[in-house]
Amino acid sequence: MKRFALVSALLLAVVLAFGLAAKSQAQVPRPVPKTGEPSDSSPASPGEPQLIVPAPPTEPTAIVPAPPTEPTAIVPAPPTEPPTPSVEPPSATAAQPDRPVEDLTKLPLAKGLPVVVRVAVYFATVEEIDENEGTFDATIDLRLRWEDPRLRYPDGDVPGGMLELRGPAAEARLATMWSPQLSLANLVDEPKRQIHGLRLWANGDVELMVRTIAKFATPIDLSQFPFDKQQLRVEILSLGEDVDRLFLDFRQRDLDFSRVAKGVELEEWRPGLVELSLAPVPGWHGEAQARVYASLEVARLPGRTVAAVFIPLLASLLIPMLALWLNSVEEGGFKVEAFELANIVIGGLFAVVALNFTISSEYPALAGSDNTVTRLLTLNYGTLAVAVVMNLVLFRFDLVKRIFGRSPQEALFRYLMWAFPTLVFGTAVAMVLASMA
C-alpha cells in the first residue's frame, strides 16, 4: 500500500512541478475585453477617444455638461500665439489676395463631397503583447493623405515644392487648417508620446503623419491556443462627420506603406502582414461614420508554451493509466486491492486540480474559453472518472466476473490495458492536431 501512496505522491509532485514551471514562463492573463465593449472593471478598457488632430477652433454648444476631465487631444490645443516655424509656411490667402478670406478650418468642399482621406498605418515597433489584458504596446505611424485646394501655393514659394513641418510647428499649423477629426478608438489610457509631421504640397496635397507610442486594446481569440494567430488592431474612427462628408479609404501607396518594420522581433510571436479594412460604424438616422482597421497579424511561436502547459497536461493523463497498469490477474483474481489503486486515482485527481488551478491563475483568458487546454483538462477529469468506474466495476465489485465469468473479465482487463491508453492519448493528440489545423 505504501508503494502506491508513494507513487501517487510522486506523480502529484511531478505535475505540480510542471505547473510551477509553466507559471514561471508565462505571463498572468486576465479576461479580454472586446474592442468597443470595454469592461468597467478592467484596467485595459479603452479610455476616451483620442483625437488625432485638434478640434476646430469654434466651440460647439454643449448639450450635456462636459466631463470633469477633458479627453486628451493627441495634438495639443492651438496656442494663442502660434510659434513661428523654421520655414515660414506660405499663406493660401496671401497667394490669392483678391478672393474673400476663407475659413480654412472648415471641410474643404472645392472637390465636392465626400472628402476622401487615405489612411495608412506603419507598425514601427511592437513591444509587448498581453493576451490576458487584451492589449499590446506599439509605436505606430498613422499617415493621412487628403487634398485641400485652399492650401495651394505657387510652386516656387517653397524649395522642392513641399513644405514640411514637425512637432509644435506642425501642430500650430494644423490648428489653422482643416484636418480630419479622427481618433485612435482602441487606445488604452493616454498615449505615452505623440509626434506630428505635416507635409503640404504646392498642389494642395496634404500628408499628416502621427507617430503614437501607446497601449492599444485588441480582441484576442485563444480558441487555437497555442497555435493561434492574433490580429493586433489599430482602430481609426472618424468623429463627427459621416461617411457622406468624410470618407476614409486606402490606395496602393497606403497599402504599401502599411507594414511592420523589418527589425521588429517579439518574444513568442512572429509578426506577419498588416491588413487594412473598412468597417463603417452605424450612426444616427441611417448615417454611418468611417472607420478603418489596421491589423498586424502575429503568429504565436508555440515552443515554450507547449513545454510549459502541454507536457504537464499530457503527463497527468498517465496517472489513471497507472491504476490499470499496476494491477495484474492471477488465478482468476486481481493481485492489487481496489483501494490501493483508488489512492492513485485520488492522487491524480488532486494533481489535475492543482494543474487546473495553476493554469487558471496563470492563463485566466484560457480558462474562460473553449480551447485545447480546457479540452485537455476536461479529458484529464474524464479519464480519472473512467478510471474510478473501472476500479469499482472490475477491482472492487468484480461485476464482470459475477455476470459473465472469470474469462471475460480477464479478457476485458487485458483489452483495457492497451485500449484505454490508446483512446485517451488518441483523443489528446487529436485535440492538439485540431488546434494546429
Add this chain to the structure above:
Amino acid sequence: MKFRRAAPAVLISTVVVVVLVSAAISNWMFSGMTDEVERSRFDQMERILTRNIKSAVGKAQARAELVASLPATRRLLAAKDRDGLLAEYSEMFQIQRERHEVAQMQFAVPPATSLLRLHTPDAPQDDMSGYRPLIVAANRDQLAHTGISVARAGPAVFAVVPVHDGKGNHVGIFEVGIDIGPVIEGLKSSYDIELGFFVSEELLRRVALNAPPEIFDEENRVGQYLRVYATHGELIKALSRSDDLDGLEESRRVVYQALGEDYGVLLVPIRDPAGLPLGVMVVAENFAATRAAAGRSMVWQGLIALCGIVVLAGVVLVVVRGFLLQPIQAIATGNAVDEEVLCDELRELATGYAELRAKAKPEGDEDDVT
C-alpha cells in the same frame, strides 16, 4: 493455425477495413463540400473581377461618348484644332483625373495619329498604328471599341469612340482611359481580396514609354511579366510564379501557401481587344478558414475511426477470447464446471464432456473425473 490468434485477426482486420473505408468516404464527402465552397469562392472572385472591369469599361465609354457627341469636339477635331481642344477640355480632364480615376484622354485622327493627349499635352503627335490596335480599329470601323490596353502612359481600361462632324463624316476618335489601380484597390477594400496586375514586359518596354519608371524595377519582374499594380506587393509576389503566368491561355485556379496561410489564387489572362496576350490579373483570397475546417474535420474523423476500431476490436477480443476460447480451454482441462460461469451452451458441452470422460475412464477411476 491458432484459432486464438486467427479468429480475432480476421474479425479485427474486417473491422479496421470497414471503419477506415467509412472514414475515408466520409472525409472524401467533406472534402467535396470544402472544394465546392472554394470553387464557389473562385467563381465569385472571377465574377467580381469581370464585373468591375466591365464597370470600368462602361465608365470610360460613357465619358468618351459624351465628349465625342459635343458640338465643340466635332468642330475642333474636324479642324484638327489642337489648341482649341486643349483650351476646351483641359479643366474637364483635371476634374476627371482628380475625382474619377480617369488617367488618360486623347484625341486622334485617322488612321491612328495622336492629335492631343490631355494627360500629356506636350507629347508629340505620333503615329500609333504600330502599338494601339484599339485606335486603329475604331478609326477603321468607325465604331466604339473598348478593352484593356497599353498606351504610352501605361496600361488602362480604354474606351475609344468615333467622332463625326456635323455632316456625319468620320473625323477621328476620342479615347478615355480609366486607371486600373483604383479599380483593383476598390476591390480590395470592398471584398477583402488581394489583386495584382502583371503586364508583358516586352509590351511595356515597347509601348509605355511614359510609364512610371519604378514599374521596371527588378523586384516587379515575374517571368515575362512586370507587376504594375498590387494591393499587397509581398503577398502577390509570393503567390505569383513565372510558371503559372508565362503562357497562360485560360483562367487558372490554384491554392498556394504564402506567408504561413493558404490562398486561393485565380489567374486570369488579360488580352487586348485584338486578342493578343497583354498580361495576367492575379486575384487571391485567404482560404485558411476552409482549409483549417477541412483539417480539423479530418482529425476528428480520424479519432472517430480510431475509437470505432478500438471499441469493436475490444468486443471481438472479449467475446472470442473471454466468452469462447478460455472457457473451452477450461473445459478441455476438465475444471470448467466448478470454476467457470459458463453460458448454457458451453455448460451443456462441459457436462457432456465430463460425462464422456467419465464413461471413457475404467471402473474405479470415477473419483478422478472432475
